[in-house]
Amino acid sequence: MKIKIVIEDVDVSVAQLLGLLKEQESVTVEVEQTEAVTPIEVLAPVQEKKEKLPSQVSTDKVVKEKKRYTCPHCNTSYIYKKSYKKCVNRCIAKKKKETPKEVKEEPKAKPKFARKQPKVVKPKKKKSKPTYAPLTDSELHEMVAGHILGNPNTIVTSMQIASHYVTSAKKRYEMTTAATHELNTIETRIVAVLQKIADVFGPSQSMSMPIEPNGLQVALFAKKKPTVAQLVEKLK
Numbered sequence: 704m705k706i707k708i709v710i711e712d713v714d715v716s717v718a719q720l721l722g723l724l725k726e727q728e729s730v731t732v733e734v735e736q737t738e739a740v741t742p743i744e745v746l747a748p749v750q751e752k753k754e755k756l757p758s759q760v761s762t763d764k765v766v767k768e769k770k771r772y773t774c775p776h777c778n779t780s781y782i783y784k785k786s787y788k789k790c791v792n793r794c795i796a797k798k799k800k801e802t803p804k805e806v807k808e809e810p811k812a813k814p815k816f817a818r819k820q821p822k823v824v825k826p827k828k829k830k831s832k833p834t835y836a837p838l839t840d841s842e843l844h845e846m847v848a849g850h851i852l853g854n855p856n857t858i859v860t861s862m863q864i865a866s867h868y869v870t871s872a873k874k875r876y877e878m879t880t881a882a883t884h885e886l887n888t889i890e891t892r893i894v895a896v897l898q899k900i901a902d903v904f905g906p907s908q909s910m911s912m913p914i915e916p917n918g919l920q921v922a923l924f925a926k927k928k929p930t931v932a933q934l935v936e937k938l939k
Contacts, residue, residue, distance in 0.1 A: 836876075856923070
């Protein structure tokens with residue numbers, strides 16, 4: 704029986720091999736010298752790149768035959784109606800956020816150092832005053848009696864009464880040349896009335912004294928005093 708054993712890439716000597724085959728005396732061992740094999744570089748297979756399809760596109764024939772829904776806002780296609788409706792709602796909400804709100808125009812700021820124009824004040828029209836009319840004798844008696852009775856136990860002078868009357872008349876009336884002359888001579892008429900009042904009360908109830916150059920001063924001490932009308936009646 705002839706057995707052919709080929710051992711490759713094993714470091715075994717012939718003696719070792721015969722030791723393993725002691726029981727077989729007729730075994731012939733032939734050693735073949737194999738040629739050195741140059742190792743061949745094996746390159747890894749190049750994988751072809753497959754184009755990725757969009758997530759909404761399917762290669763399944765059954766899926767392709769189904770009806771597709773396309774969003775009018777972003778042009779994305781969907782197979783299921785629920786997904787399509789969600790996409791439409793998202794796109795509408797996104798557009799609302801991106802739409803700029805109307806910006807209100809802020810009022811223009813006034814210049815800080817703008818000078819204000821002064822208001823033109825129109826002069827008020829002066830009201831025309833009535834023309835001055837000289838006092839009658841009854842009016843003059845009433846005025847002087849009022850001063851004397853209104854200041855009891857006090858010396859009243861003709862100059863005081865005349866000054867008070869002239870100031871009041873110039874404010875109330877339009878003064879002409881004749882009116883001014885009348886006011887300048889009013890004290891003389893007042894002195895005459897004061898003298899009459901002193902004569903009515905007598906030296907026991909009154910006191911009179913002339914004042915230079917043409918004035919007169921009178922003071923009343925009467926306990927019972929008449930009214931202005933009663934005194935005017937006595938001066939007639």
